[in-house]
Amino acid sequence: MTTTPPRILLVSHYYPPHVGGIENVVRQEAGQLAARGAEVAVLTSGGRRTGTVTEEGVRVGRIAAWNGIERRTGVPFPLPAPRLLREALRRARRADVVHVHDCLYPTSWAAWAAALLTRTPLVLTQHVGLVAHPSALVRGVQRAVYAVFGRALLRRARRVLVLNATVREFVLAHGARPDAVRQLANGVDTALFHPAGSDEEVREARATYGLPDGRVLVLFVGRLVPKKGYDLLRAAAGPEYDLVFVGTGGEGVPADAEGVHHLGALPPEQVAEVYRACDVFALPSTAEGFPLTVQEAMAAGLPVVTTDDPGYAPYALDRERVSLLPRDAGRLRAELAALAADAPRRELMGRYARDYAERSFGWPEHVRALLDHYRAAGESG
Template identity: 70%
Template structure:
């Protein structure tokens, strides 16, 4: 009996750094560890097919000028995307799309429909309140057209919080097919510092101050992440300094007292940055439940982030996590409170680690994914029982 076959579809994939691509990589690795045959369809600087850690990665050549010039992560892929999507949809038992905003998802969703392969969709975010009216308008058009078609046909739509669940239902997802599935986190990589000496060594490697409280922000320096709000709320007299890990518009960070910029960090370096710091702050908006919040919790940091009613499924203890309005004064007061109270930081950090270990493990995530994949087809899936045509195409299998 041949292995179960999954086609994971993402606009980016490592070494490109970002939340969705890290999620897809971890899904691919943990599914492969369970004997699933996994192919990832994604973009790349050039077209290539390779295998690493038991996962086949099919890259279609893409132009990334929109991300480079406007900070919008939207690769424009070559027309070869369509033929690649058809080939691998035929090969797969199920197609798993990540977010319906991208060309990769549109092409793979269409290929799944043409080959009668069932597809699932993980929707990570709702509409992003981008400062550009053009970007906001394009989002609405895409979700109303391509997004609605993908959501409507999906065997299952997986969301990260209740707000995103409401969003996908509003754009055509069938309510009975919408489910909650939190992202996982590598709790071995993202762990607390084992000692004061380990934290001091991590600070030294990044050139950070040896003394004092450090507050970490991890994410792209774009408006929805709230980095400017964090800068505005910063009070150097309160006894803490800010550390930013991420790329984007760093001009606002330069020359500010008590502000450090580490740039973009690979996962291993980012894990060390968490261990170098004492508090995690991310006043973002419209993000589902950010992966960096989960990483910070696994790293044993007290977390300060935006209050969102959609977080209800995560059962966060509000006495142990600071969930705040996106207001400068509220953020400033919470940062000052945490900076001044070492025992409070320690208590919140212990709770963060315990909650992450229980709720966010990647093995549990992969097991739940397999359950969703292998659920019986819905009546209108019309997926044939015989072998996929693509399974005979050895060239297509890389």
């Protein structure tokens, strides 16, 4: 990069108010970079909201897109209008670095082409590898996209940022240069996501969202799809605790039942309140490693029950303080029942989670590392 302050183009398939982990990460990165003096633009897809607006010091450009694939299958894969490439070229010419989030999406392919044509340094954050979707068609499309577009982006990127060892192996297998790959955990707003300060705050939060007092509440935050383990957690329902779901889902998501509460999609400020209203966080997802919602739950001081994914290995989590399980409804039910009956253990796990989050997931550290990666990408051309 040659200018001060740096000019950064962030590219994401979706951006808030659309709900999802990647879009939340991009919004936080954009805001944090802008607060440090960078000139930040975002290129993303939009539904009815299109055009360019300034949001909290960030220029957000939304391109019209068809979102029918997500509505029909639960897979977030917007198909933007043809003008996407023209907009990507225009914005890449103004940027010192183009930072793409995940190589699966048409917005990423357009940004790759624009960076190539304008000779702008390209940085790629790859959040996940292949997702074990129940549809053979979806799995086949993933493989084809990664084999063509993913390989092209990974070979071109001067820095490839990954969240865990599983994704590192994935990007190396798809053409990323070993010397370009670095691990960088997502950041979390540890001021927004924090433990409840009192029992009264917990009661008030439960009343706000219509949640029962006097019950152990197990929280799930994410899309209500098999990849995230929504169906697995429903199958693990038990009389010892209630299940609370925050997130959007596809067709066939059942309505509330006894002991099951669906709150729908919520903005981050309200999600943070729901974390504080609950006792345990459970996310039996697959092929994710260390997803953002687990980091948020840890910052909120909740005991975490999640999948024993090899992606957690580099983070050296204490397995006595974070419960890492196989994706099995019976094992999940037994662990949640044990935690529901053991308040001292929940407290111990919650304290560990908060301490770990404060040490490891602060946004200032993330952004400092990100700026270093941008600088290195600019110098490696």
